[in-house]
Amino acid sequence: MEKTTKENTVATIDSTTSHLRENPFQIARQQLRLVGQTFNIDPNLITVLQECKKAVEVAIPIRMDDGSIRSFQGFRVQHNVARGPSKGGIRYHPDVTLDEVKALSMWMTWKCALMGIPFGGAKGGVICDPKQMSVRELEGMTRRYTSEIITLIGPEKDIPAPDVGTSPREMAWIFDTYSMNKGHSVLGVVTGKPLTVGGSLGRLEATSRGGLYCLLEALKKMDTTPVGQRAAIQGFGNVGSFLAQFLHEEGALVVAISDSGGGIYNPKGIDIPAAIAFKQETGHLRGFRGAEAITNEELILLDCDILAPCALEQVITADNAAKVRAKVIVEGANGPTTPAADDILEDMGVLILPDVLANAGGVVVSYFEWVQGLQEYFWKEDEVNGKLRDIVCKAFEETWALRAQRQTSMRMAAYGLAVMRVAEATTTRGLYP
Numbered sequence: 001m002e003k004t005t006k007e008n009t010v011a012t013i014d015s016t017t018s019h020l021r022e023n024p025f026q027i028a029r030q031q032l033r034l035v036g037q038t039f040n041i042d043p044n045l046i047t048v049l050q051e052c053k054k055a056v057e058v059a060i061p062i063r064m065d066d067g068s069i070r071s072f073q074g075f076r077v078q079h080n081v082a083r084g085p086s087k088g089g090i091r092y093h094p095d096v097t098l099d100e101v102k103a104l105s106m107w108m109t110w111k112c113a114l115m116g117i118p119f120g121g122a123k124g125g126v127i128c129d130p131k132q133m134s135v136r137e138l139e140g141m142t143r144r145y146t147s148e149i150i151t152l153i154g155p156e157k158d159i160p161a162p163d164v165g166t167s168p169r170e171m172a173w174i175f176d177t178y179s180m181n182k183g184h185s186v187l188g189v190v191t192g193k194p195l196t197v198g199g200s201l202g203r204l205e206a207t208s209r210g211g212l213y214c215l216l217e218a219l220k221k222m223d224t225t226p227v228g229q230r231a232a233i234q235g236f237g238n239v240g241s242f243l244a245q246f247l248h249e250e251g252a253l254v255v256a257i258s259d260s261g262g263g264i265y266n267p268k269g270i271d272i273p274a275a276i277a278f279k280q281e282t283g284h285l286r287g288f289r290g291a292e293a294i295t296n297e298e299l300i301l302l303d304c305d306i307l308a309p310c311a312l313e314q315v316i317t318a319d320n321a322a323k324v325r326a327k328v329i330v331e332g333a334n335g336p337t338t339p340a341a342d343d344i345l346e347d348m349g350v351l352i353l354p355d356v357l358a359n360a361g362g363v364v365v366s367y368f369e370w371v372q373g374l375q376e377y378f379w380k381e382d383e384v385n386g387k388l389r390d391i392v393c394k395a396f397e398e399t400w401a402l403r404a405q406r407q408t409s410m411r412m413a414a415y416g417l418a419v420m421r422v423a424e425a426t427t428t429r430g431l432y433p
Contacts, residue, residue: 020095021314024103024335031339032106035415038408045423049109052102053086053120054078058148060126062140072128072141076149078158079105079121082425085156086122087112087363087370089163089192090145090170092138093312096125100313104163107334108363110418111356114395117367120422122158124149130165142170146177153178155188155374161366162192164237164312168204172197187373191366200369202384203362207332208242209385210361212250213392214353215306215330221400222328222351227251230267230304232326234258234296235311236285239332239359241276243308248272252306256299259284260311263299264291300324309336316341324350331355346409354411356418357392357399364391 029050036046060072075098078086088108091101101123108121126145130138152158162171171193178189185198193199202209219225229252233240236259244254253269261284264270270291278288286293300307300315303325309315310332316324321341329345329352331337337345337352345352365388372378395414403413 020097020100021317022338023099024313025099025106027335027339028103028106031415032419035412035419038406038412039416039420041419041423042427045426048426049080049419049422052077052079052105053081054152055098055102056149056152057098058145060141060144060148062137062144064137065134072126072145074124074126074145074148075101076124076152076158077101077105077122078152079123080109080422081120082422082429083113083120084118085120086158087119087161087191087366088122088124088158089161089362090124090126090166090174091163092126092128092130092165092170094127094129095312096127101125104334107356109422110415111360111363113418113421114356114399114414115360115364115367115391116395116421117364117391119159119363119367122160123163124160125163128165138170139173142173143177146174147181150178150181153189155186155370159188159366159370160190161362162238167238168192168194168199171199187376188370191369191373192362193369198369198373200365200372200378200384201381202388203365203369204238205242205246206365206384206388207239207359207362208246210364210388210392211239211243211308211330211332211353211358212246213361213389214358214396215328216250217393217396217400218328218351218353225251226306228253229306230255231306231308232256232299232302232304233308233310233332234263234299234315235309235333236275236279237310239362240308240310241279243310243330243332244272245276247306255304256294256302257285258294258296258299258311260296261286263294263296264288265294265299265302266291302326306330309333312336314338316345318344321345322348324348326350329353331358334359342409342411352410354414357395357410357414360395361388361392364388 055077104123105121112119179185187198256265307326308330313335316337318340321344399414
């Protein structure tokens with residue numbers, strides 16, 4: 001849709017056809033209602049928890065490099081603040097929708113509660129294709145988006161972080177924009193920042209490292225180790241690339257990796273350090289020597305021991321779940337498995353390490369960064385990783401124990417623990433006014 005004025009062409013960027021097959025917010029609410037029934041949680045509390053506290057939609061007009069003006073659409077959603085300020089990433093992607101952001105904010109609430117950290121859930125998103133934008137355009141859009149949501153965020157209110165399509169660079173722009181408006185540096189306003197402006201050691205790898213710790217604990221329960229295990233990893237951004245590196249270092253055979261442009265496969269194992277270098281040099285995985293090209297859809301169905309979907313939601317659905325051959329699924333992405341697919345995989349005996357457990361390492365170290373920023377005292381990397389391991393492994397053990405006690409799935413046990421904690425905090429605080 002375009003509007004013409006005397007001076008400029010103003011293009012409003014609308015949402016493209018989404019990759020989402022089901023409404024993610026409806027899935028999140030469905031999961032919550034099922035948890036409520038399974039764990040006998042007061043239906044009145046479920047009524048409260050299934051709604052988002054606040055959802056804001058903003059227009060983000062910026063001048064593009066060609067002189068035209070485009071208005072992007074952005075969102076910020078706060079799901080719950082019963083246990084503390086809300087926390088959650090900002091996503092830049094062409095398929096972002098308000099309901100997707102709502103679902104992600106709800107999942108963040110459960111993730112923080114499961115990890116035992118004093119945050120509620122939030123999420124943000126902008127409908128754009130960051131790969132098609134210059135650095136100057138991205139900076140302008142990020143700063144204007146920050147200005148539009150500046151009354152919502154803050155170290156005591158809502159703390160953003162990176163997500164799909166964003167990185168420490170964007171967090172630095174948000175930090176600077178917010179600080180310039182406040183008149184002084186506010187280190188705690190955002191996490192995932194570069195180390196030079198108050199970031200935390202270990203934050204960049206934290207999501208993947210948390211997923212690794214979860215997987216190692218699960219393999220122990222299965223009386224095995226990662227050595228020789230065949231792993232397929234969908235998504236080769238921050239989460240997928242570090243997870244591939246860590247598994248490679250642990251002795252696993254990473255037989256397949258992929259990015260948004262497709263994947264590569266070698267049943268004897270891929271040289272992960274070389275693949276990371278190739279991706280950094282070329283920006284893609286196409287043409288990497290020593291491996292054959294596959295699609296993202298084919299990667300999900302490969303014969304492997306460990307499958308790690310680390311890209312977008314809903315890649316394992318009722319249509320393909322029965323063809324999945326992995327024994328363990330590590331959900332590096334949020335919501336990669338639909339409820340119908342969950343049921344199929346459980347019946348097949350596949351162990352699913354759910355998103356709220358397997359990819360919570362990022363928010364745990366974001367919490368550490370927030371604490372360090374407020375104190376203006378920073379920790380050594382081994383301290384960060386050690387504290388991360390303690391928290392993730394404790395959450396895993398609690399989830400595993402509840403799974404055995406209730407004879408249920410890891411997902412239901414993880415969600416049950418989380419929702420009961422948020423429900424308890426809500427009851428303790430009471431209903432205002």
